[in-house]
Amino acid sequence: MDGKDTDRPVTSRRPALWGTVAGAVLTVLAVLAANSGKDTVAGTAPGAGTTRTVAVTLAGMRVRPARIEVAAGTVLRLEVTNSDARRHDLKVENGPATPLLDRGETRTLDLGTVTGDREAWCTLPGHRAAGMTMAIVITGVTDDTGHEGHSTAAGPDLSAGFSPGWQPRDADLAPAPGGTVHRTELRAAHTTIEVAPGVKQERWTFGGTAPGPTLRGRVGDVFEITLVNDDRRMGHGIDFHAGSLAPDGPMRTIEPGERLVYRFRAERAGAWLYHCSTAPMLQHIGNGMYGAVVIDPPGLPEVDHEYLLVSSELYLGTPGSTAQVTRMREHTPDAWAFNGVANQYTERPLKAKAGERARFWVVAAGPSDGIAFHVVGTVFDTVYKEGAHLLEPQEAGGSQVLDLAPAQGGFVETTFPEAGHYPFVDHDMRHAEAGAHGMVEVSD
Ligand SMILES: [Cu+2]
Incomplete structure (x- = not known):
């Protein structure tokens, strides 16, 4: 590659966690300050005889902080609180464990004097593997693995908060604008985007967002797109599946500073992908260069809400670095996302009212995964996939999932039966539990 890779090696996992680690360290510092009155110093070695009490929270398949640094010789106490609706415990490697804790319960674990790195985890089946782990890292001793800590949590901490001022991408799909010729300028450029709670990632974008802007029109409309390459480092191109x-x-591919005009007539209805056409497309799509074109089927009825959700994987780290591209090739994404940001509609749910009808347009951007789109608590009475109605309301059948291969698109419709919280997911649970999850909040 270009020798400027700043990713950690592939064997050291999950660059996303560094944001979490920084947060954890700050938490520890705050706890330290809060508890400094209790500290008793009985030796001259750093940490020797000092007592530290650290508040630890169990929630959302995470232990927070996920990492604690303590000086060798410190007497360590963990004040463990379960703030989750379900029960959890915390077991310290070669040390004590809490019993199963109900929500709101707290137990203090006395680890005594700590001299070596330890892990702690929830012992319920599968919770450790899902990321409920904490690393206790001793400072002032040489770690012969050369690593900082041994956190084994997987992917970004999705239970963490988004940054102050963060806004989700609007999932509402606006109606097609008037007129039959639609002119758009798309500028290819690098942009830094918060792609998961607290995780800022450099993205390659069309128009500064990933997905890029959504285009919508009717069968027969003409789209005239001017692509401008504002990227000073590399070439880009564009491919609209909606036109032939x-x-x-x-x-x-156009080089930095160049522009081209791409004109196509949308001869057929559908939910279409557009994406960067420059090789290697795995990298260009995987780093954010994709978007949707919606061409309404003739006679499409009005509904109360129309949403557009573009699904994708997320690969963190320096775009185009050896480490990131290796994860793309090996298909080990850091997270999955609707509209480019993991869990954004879990954090900021879509809103609807009981009895209202919603249409979810879905396009699978990949680059390697399709989607099994499902809305928990609803049955679809309408399914439109790849240009054809598979199910319409007057039929007796119902549908549970819109399945799309990479680059496919379609929509489903449903009516929310009553007030409540209706999660929407990629029903591949590996994806749903790592970011491909949102919520529709339905009120009376
Ligand atoms: Cu590109």
């Missing part, structure tokens, strides 16, 4: 034409000219 010879790729040679309009899909060519």
Whole structure:
């Protein structure tokens, strides 16, 4: 590669955690300050005889802080509180364990004098593997593995908070604008985006967002897109699946500072992908260069809400670095996302009212995963996939999942039966539990 890779090696996992680690250290510092009155110093070695009490929270398949640094010789106490609706415990490697704690229960674990690194985890089946772990790292001793700590948590901490001022991408899909010719300028540029709670990631984008802007029109409309390459470092191109034409000219790669005009007529309805056409597309799509084109089927009825959700994997780290591209090739994403940000609609739910009808347009951007789109608590009475109605309301059947391969698109419709909280997910649970999860809050 270019020798500027700043990723950690592939064997050392999960760059996303560094944000969490920093947060954990701050928490520890805050706890230290809060408890400084209790400290008793009985030796001259750093940490020797000092007592530290650290508040530890169990919630959302995470132990927080996920990492504690203590000086060798410190007497360590963990004040463990379960703030989750379900029960958890915390077991310290070669040390004490709490009993199963109900929500709101607290137990103090006395670890005594700590001299070596330890792990702690929830012992319920599967919780440790899901990321309920904490690393207790002793400072002032050489770690012969050369690593800082041994956190084994997987992926970004999705139970952490988004940064102050963070806003989700609007999932509402606006109606097609008037007119039959739609002109858009798309600028290819690098942008830093908060792609998961507290995780800022450099993205390659069309128009500064990933997904790029959504285009919408009717069958027969003409789209005239001017692509401008504002990226000073590399070439980009664009490919609209909604139009048919010879790729040679309009899909060519343009160099930094160049522009091209891509004109197509949308001859057929559907939920279409567009994406960067420059090789390697795994990297260009995987770093954010994709978006949706919605061409309404003739006679599409009005509904109370129309949402657009573009699904994708997320790969963290320096875009295009050896480490990131290796994860893309090995298909080990750091998270999955709707509209480019893991868990954004869990944090900021979509809103609807009981009895209202919603249409969810879904496009699978990949680059490697499709989606099994499901809305918990609802049955779809309408399914439209790849240009065809598979199910319509007057039929007796119902549908539970819209399944899309990478680059496919469609929509489903449902009516929310009553007030409540309806999660929407990629029903591949590996994806749902790592970011492909949102919520519709339905009120009376
Ligand atoms: Cu590109």
